[in-house]
Amino acid sequence: MDYSIEDVENSSSSTSTQTEKTNQAPQRVEAGSVTKRLQTELMQLMMSPSPGVSAFPDDGNLLQWTGTISGPDGTFYESLTFKLSFSFPSNYPYSPPTVLFTTPMFHPNVDMAGRICLDILKDKWSAVYNVQSILLSLQSLLGEPNNKSPLNGQAAELWDKNPTEYKRLLMLRHREADE
Amino acid sequence: MPTPQPFVQDVSVASPELTSFNEAQRLAEMEKLSSDYTPEYTGPLVGDLKSSRELAHEYVGADPIYVTKTSAMYPAYTHYRKIRGDGNCAWRAIAFGYFELLLRSNSVDVVNRERARLRSLGNLLKAADIRDYLYEDFATDTDSVFQVISTSILEEDPNAASALLTQFNEASDSSVAYLKMLTSAWMKSRPGDYEAYLETSVLEYCSIFIEPFGVELDHVGVKAFIDCLVIPADFRVEISYLDRSPGSEMNIHHFESGENPYAPTLRLLYRPGHYDIIYKAEDLSELVPFLDKPQASLVQVSFMPHLPDQFFESTPLNFFLQPVNSVANTTTTSIRTNDDRDRFRASLFQYPPFQPSPLPFQTSIFRNSAYNPSHYQSENFQPELYQPELTDVSSRGGHGSRRRV
Numbered sequence: 001m002d003y004s005i006e007d008v009e010n011s012s013s014s015t016s017t018q019t020e021k022t023n024q025a026p027q028r029v030e031a032g033s034v035t036k037r038l039q040t041e042l043m044q045l046m047m048s049p050s051p052g053v054s055a056f057p058d059d060g061n062l063l064q065w066t067g068t069i070s071g072p073d074g075t076f077y078e079s080l081t082f083k084l085s086f087s088f089p090s091n092y093p094y095s096p097p098t099v100l101f102t103t104p105m106f107h108p109n110v111d112m113a114g115r116i117c118l119d120i121l122k123d124k125w126s127a128v129y130n131v132q133s134i135l136l137s138l139q140s141l142l143g144e145p146n147n148k149s150p151l152n153g154q155a156a157e158l159w160d161k162n163p164t165e166y167k168r169l170l171m172l173r174h175r176e177a178d179e
Numbered sequence: 180m181p182t183p184q185p186f187v188q189d190v191s192v193a194s195p196e197l198t199s200f201n202e203a204q205r206l207a208e209m210e211k212l213s214s215d216y217t218p219e220y221t222g223p224l225v226g227d228l229k230s231s232r233e234l235a236h237e238y239v240g241a242d243p244i245y246v247t248k249t250s251a252m253y254p255a256y257t258h259y260r261k262i263r264g265d266g267n268c269a270w271r272a273i274a275f276g277y278f279e280l281l282l283r284s285n286s287v288d289v290v291n292r293e294r295a296r297l298r299s300l301g302n303l304l305k306a307a308d309i310r311d312y313l314y315e316d317f318a319t320d321t322d323s324v325f326q327v328i329s330t331s332i333l334e335e336d337p338n339a340a341s342a343l344l345t346q347f348n349e350a351s352d353s354s355v356a357y358l359k360m361l362t363s364a365w366m367k368s369r370p371g372d373y374e375a376y377l378e379t380s381v382l383e384y385c386s387i388f389i390e391p392f393g394v395e396l397d398h399v400g401v402k403a404f405i406d407c408l409v410i411p412a413d414f415r416v417e418i419s420y421l422d423r424s425p426g427s428e429m430n431i432h433h434f435e436s437g438e439n440p441y442a443p444t445l446r447l448l449y450r451p452g453h454y455d456i457i458y459k460a461e462d463l464s465e466l467v468p469f470l471d472k473p474q475a476s477l478v479q480v481s482f483m484p485h486l487p488d489q490f491f492e493s494t495p496l497n498f499f500l501q502p503v504n505s506v507a508n509t510t511t512t513s514i515r516t517n518d519d520r521d522r523f524r525a526s527l528f529q530y531p532p533f534q535p536s537p538l539p540f541q542t543s544i545f546r547n548s549a550y551n552p553s554h555y556q557s558e559n560f561q562p563e564l565y566q567p568e569l570t571d572v573s574s575r576g577g578h579g580s581r582r583r584v
Contacts, residue, residue, distance in 0.1 A: 026226065033316060036316065037316065040312045041312075044310070044312060063245060091352075093313075093356075094352060094392040094393070096393070101550075109202075111203045111207050112203070113207070115210075117210075122210075122393060123387065123391060123394075124358075124386050124387060124390075125391055125392075126359070126390030126391050126392065127313070127314075127317070127356045127359075127360070127390075127392065128309050128313050128314070130310075130313060142560055150203075150206065151203045151206065152203060153202060153203065153306075167414065
């Protein structure tokens with residue numbers, strides 16, 4: 001785009017600097033858009049925290065976060081806390097982060113490796129979702145599982161049929177995080 | 180079938196934990212495979228303008244219906260523009276076509292009007308309770324495309340078309356993300372217009388087909404996007420369907436407000452699962468000179484613009500390699516090579532050595548021929564040899580002088 005150079009003589013200095021700005025802006029945004037977005041999200045989480053959820057980047061890596069969810073009252077998960085890991089892809093927020101439960105979990109939509117089946121982390125992901133909305137969705141998933149397409153069939157079956165056994169197996173697996 | 184059923188039940192009863200565990204493992208593995216899969220995309224997000232005859236080449240040897248339809252495209256549609264097939268093609272094609280029509284309007288007023296309209300559409304996002312930090316970067320990048328267009332129009336930039344292409348390719352993902360949000364908010368603000376075409380609610384439809392990035396847009400989505408972005412700008416949209424339906428020409432679907440029959444038209448080519456932009460010759464009447472402008476790559480120098488084209492030779496490289504002084508002192512003859520076709524003169528005022536006409540007597544045929552050095556069509560044209568006719572001035576002077584000047 002050599003036209004900005006060619007036209008310098010003819011155009012006023014203000015328009016030519018405008019042209020330069022607009023030419024450079026997207027490249028700069030492109031390079032740092034992930035970190036800029038994550039920094040903004042972090043600030044939002046700190047400024048207006050939601051009760052029962054939190055998240056913070058791991059040491060020196062903005063693309064890797066650890067999140068915490070408290071089990072909602074009135075569910076099997078009441079008074080338990082769960083840790084999660086967030087890995088953000090380089091094209092975040094066009095693609096969702098990979099979210100795993102790092103605390104051992106017993107839930108119909110979470111498998112033994114901590115992998116989660118949640119539509120907004122897969123095909124329903126869109127750029128309007130963010131760390132906070134993921135945490136809140138997961139928190140509500142703890143109380144309202146989707147038992148129709150379970151990752152953990154046993155948990156899905158026990159959820160309605162045998163709450164006592166469900167709670168026993170949950171507590172058997174659960175390890176409270178050290179930190 | 181009474182026999183298989185107990186058998187299936189037997190297995191699940193025997194080891195429900197093992198089955199569900201294996202099933203979960205298998206599902207998780209399959210899910211990982213599918214989520215890690217990314218098809219290989221090639222080419223730019225929005226490609227350069229190409230002749231539509233290339234499309235016909237692509238389909239040589241394909242189904243005869245395709246061959247007939249693609250070869251019938253030219254000359255009705257002279258050009259096309261390839262859009263990368265990454266699931267966002269409909270978004271990119273319509274958005275780029277929209278921006279291109281804005282540039283072609285060549286009116287800063289129109290651009291500013293649209294820029295303001297899109298900004299105010301952003302209020303739909305506020306109304307939908309989406310936090311502004313989630314979309315303001317996308318909005319800024321989209322706005323930068325408007326900025327480039329209005330700057331190009333103001334400065335009458337001859338490279339405006341390529342400046343727009345560059346800018347759009349840089350800001351394309353952001354623009355698509357932003358336009359997705361706007362379209363979703365648009366649909367939710369007038370669900371009655373779309374609900375009848377959907378099997379689910381507008382809310383559910385948007386969350387599956389509009390909002391996620393890289394999801395193919397179906398017909399309802401295309402209509403909503405066009406309703407939101409293109410129609411209010413007083414543009415029309417034509418989608419030509421290149422498929423195996425019978426007929427020798429493509430079926431065309433029109434989207435228009437119907438208020439302005441002369442509205443500029445954005446033309447899309449739809450092949451099942453993919454959108455590209457196509458152009459008629461009249462669509463490009465003003466843009467083509469920009470695009471066809473030759474690149475200043477080959478050094479072609481001539482200081483004698485009145486010579487016929489075939490005498491334009493690129494300046495020999497060793498001419499530029501000579502020290503400046505020697506160039507200044509070089510006489511016309513020393514620059515001249517043995518090659519008789521080399522007509523280079525360092526200056527218009529460096530005449531070849533004076534050569535008196537070898538023939539003392541000139542017939543009028545010779546005088547008016549290209550062999551006469553005083554004739555302007557002569558290879559060795561030398562104006563100083565020009566001598567006005569002395570005889571027969573009264574009858575032929577007018578013609579003669581006009582011919583010779």
